[in-house]
Amino acid sequence: MTEYKEHGCRFKVDVIKTYFSPRLSTERSRMTKLITDHEIITNMFGGVATFSILIAKKNPTCKVYNIDSNPHANELALINAGLNKVQDRVFPICGDAREVINDQLRGSSTRVLMPLPEKAKEFVDSAVLALKGKGVIHYFAHVKARSKKLAIDEAAIDTNHAFVKYKHRIDAMRVVRAVGPRIYQVVSDVCVIV
Numbered sequence: 001m002t003e004y005k006e007h008g009c010r011f012k013v014d015v016i017k018t019y020f021s022p023r024l025s026t027e028r029s030r031m032t033k034l035i036t037d038h039e040i041i042t043n044m045f046g047g048v049a050t051f052s053i054l055i056a057k058k059n060p061t062c063k064v065y066n067i068d069s070n071p072h073a074n075e076l077a078l079i080n081a082g083l084n085k086v087q088d089r090v091f092p093i094c095g096d097a098r099e100v101i102n103d104q105l106r107g108s109s110t111r112v113l114m115p116l117p118e119k120a121k122e123f124v125d126s127a128v129l130a131l132k133g134k135g136v137i138h139y140f141a142h143v144k145a146r147s148k149k150l151a152i153d154e155a156a157i158d159t160n161h162a163f164v165k166y167k168h169r170i171d172a173m174r175v176v177r178a179v180g181p182r183i184y185q186v187v188s189d190v191c192v193i194v
């Protein structure tokens with residue numbers, strides 16, 4: 001177990017038992033700046049709660065549900081929420097995101113984070129189910145492309161396909177990082193009207 005510091009927050013991380021990447025720091029910073037007062041946010045794949053805690057720390061009027069199916073990540077999310085004194089507004093929930101939303105968080109949120117690029121497409125219906133009326137879904141995907149610029153074009157096609165059933169608009173897109181030769185992680189900020 002080690003401690004990692006980012007943007008004034010402290011995180012206990014265990015790279016053997018849980019996912020953790022310092023390379024998402026710029027994306028976490030971008031995300032915290034998008035949040036407006038009194039938002040209710042569902043982080044479907046929250047891990048040790050890095051995104052969730054940074055958001056809650058910068059925006060004290062927000063509530064964040066941090067879901068993760070890995071019990072070790074959930075335990076560290078609870079510890080990290082306490083370490084950063086946001087335990088009154090970051091709520092770790094251990095379980096499958098699809099089941100947790102279906103059972104507890106339908107129509108609860110203004111914003112949903114989907115930081116599981118390999119599988120996010122399978123969870124789009126659950127993300128939309130979590131929204132209360134119009135809201136924003138941060139959809140992470142891996143795309144194959146010959147350049148960063150072409151990665152955005154590919155990701156736009158992929159995102160529009162993933163949300164084809166829903167009235168939606170892509171407000172912004174960003175290449176988060178290269179994850180392999182000609183493979184990029186891209187995040188799309190998708191406004192969905194439920």
Ligand SMILES: C[S@@+](CC[C@H](N)C(=O)[O-])C[C@H]1O[C@@H](n2cnc3c(N)ncnc32)[C@H](O)[C@@H]1O
Nearest residue numbers: 019020045046047068069070095096097115116
């Ligand atoms: C790529 S990691 C992102 C973690 C965190 N958001 C971060 O940036 O550090 C994806 C996380 O999703 C969790 N996960 C995978 N499938 C899941 C599911 N069906 N429901 C909830 N969490 C899941 C994994 O345990 C892992 O912690």
